[in-house]
Amino acid sequence: QQQQQQQPGALPKDQDVDAEHDPEGHLSPVNSTGSSTGAAKYTSMGDMRSERIGNLFPPLEAGYISEDEDSDEEGAASPQGIGAKLPSEKRPSYNHSRSNERKLTENLAKSFAILSPRSQSNLHLCESSANVVYVIVVQDGFRSAKLCLPDGQLKPMRPKPILRASALLEGLIFDGGSWVFKQPLNGWPSMTNFALRSLGFESRSIGMKKQKLLWKAADGVSLPSAEDMPKGTRATFVAPSWMLVGWAEDSPGFTWWFSEQHGPPRLLFGEQMFNTLEAEERASDFPTATCVHAFAHRYPVKTESICDRQTWHCGVLIEWSHGRYSTVVELAWRNGCGGYGGKSNWCEDKLADEPALWKCMQPNLVTPWDETKTEVRLIDQAARNKAEFEEYLSKYSNKSGLPLTHQRFVEPTVYASAPVRLRRLSERDLAGHILNYCRRVQTYSQLNSNCQTFTADLYAFLAGSRNIQPFSEMLRPMYKQHSKCFLYNPEYA
Secondary structure, rough: HHHHHHHOOOOOOOOOOEEEEEEEOOOOOOOOOOOOOOOOOOOOOOOOOOOOOOOOOEEEEHHOOOOOOOOOOOOOOOOOOOOOOOOHHHOOOOOOHHHHHHHHHOOOOOOOOOOOOOOHHHHOOOOOOOEEEEEEEEEEOOOOOOOOOOOEEEEEOOOOOOOEEEHHHHHHEEOEEEEOOOOOHOOOOOOEEEEEEEEEEEEEEOOEEEEEEEEEEOOOOOOOOHHOOOOOOOEEEOEEHHHHHHEEEEEOEEEEEEEEEOOEEEEEEEEHHHHHHHHHHHOOOOOOEEEEEEEEEEOOOOOOOHHHHOOEEEEEEEEEEEEEEOEEEEEEEEEOHHHHHHOOOOOOOOOOOOHHHHHHHHHOOOOEEEEEEEEEEEEOOOOOOHHHHHHHHOEOOOOOOHHHHHHOOEEEEEEEEEEEHHHHHHHHHHHHHHHHHHOOEOOOOOEEEEEEHHHHHHHHHHHHHOOOOOOOOHHHHHHHOOHHHHHHOOOOO
């Protein structure tokens, strides 16, 4: 650890997710302008358990709650349906090998389409597997302590969406040659107005599993009845093709910027973020970036495993010429905040029932997280410089004296600092560079495309340094710098 902290560049191996949660909430109508002022009111997501399950659940930045608080019997779930525990023998183990990474991707990573509520006229189907979402279909009499509320209703907003067969059939409307589900799927506000492609189920014969097709939209036949859908039925939906490149059709780009330093809390996202910042620059003197710092920390857990001790999260802190606040920039799992209640370690009110970030989240950003894809987050910090940022890290560190449930960082360190060498880099310019990068580096990989490699890339780009490496030594042999990805405008077609 001491050797790592002396080197510039490092990143935590964020883990895959194969567990279940269900934040509850009804959100305001979508605003596709790429911004939000925080005026919308959100229903509290309830008493969220953030207990770590074999390093898989929830998103690492969501935090940790020990088993002694709000724990349930094994396999059961809290009333809000969050944090069902897995038996220890079912918790996947990890080693740092290419074959294991491939297995994790194949067996655990279930990609969800980036689905936003749009009008049916914009529904242009795309057959790309990256634009497909799978929904578990259960019979009307289905009951489960893990998947049902005490009154028998299915828990909303599961990471793997689930519907009863009758609800699926009642929600489908034949329009424009496709069967379209117009209501939010399993309560996810972003998952509306997309088309059913097929129904299938898994059969077993002589101990072998086999996927069988029950219905296919291309065949032009009638939908099966609820009674004809056997146990293990899965519905396959497809989303509009533009959802592959952003959260809103008129604001592509999986990058967002949250700030409480420009008046009311706001969240800008996609290319519209760039346009908003450009307009602000014309209206007043704009600040320029002066210093860049790279930081690293581990995540708090009750008992650190070997894997936990090798899991470092990294990011960049940028100081501005006005000296009023700084900005944290980090790469993470796509929708890791929107899919779990707007929890961010860089917001003071992270543990509030309704964090300001969550209130600013528009419905099209509230969707299941995808640990195989990336997003870049920019969050303005009240800390004005490196010294005040280190105080913030210390305030929530494992040495702060706080209970484990309130800790956010383990062994935090700011391991590299340099002046920004790009001439007059404004907030608009920074947003543009990040959007360029995000379009070209979309896949999250534990070994070669993650928060540590992003930190090394961005630090080298802003500081004009050549020999920057990821923070963790195990990532360095495979690291290739991608600083040129920041330079050129992306193509979203």
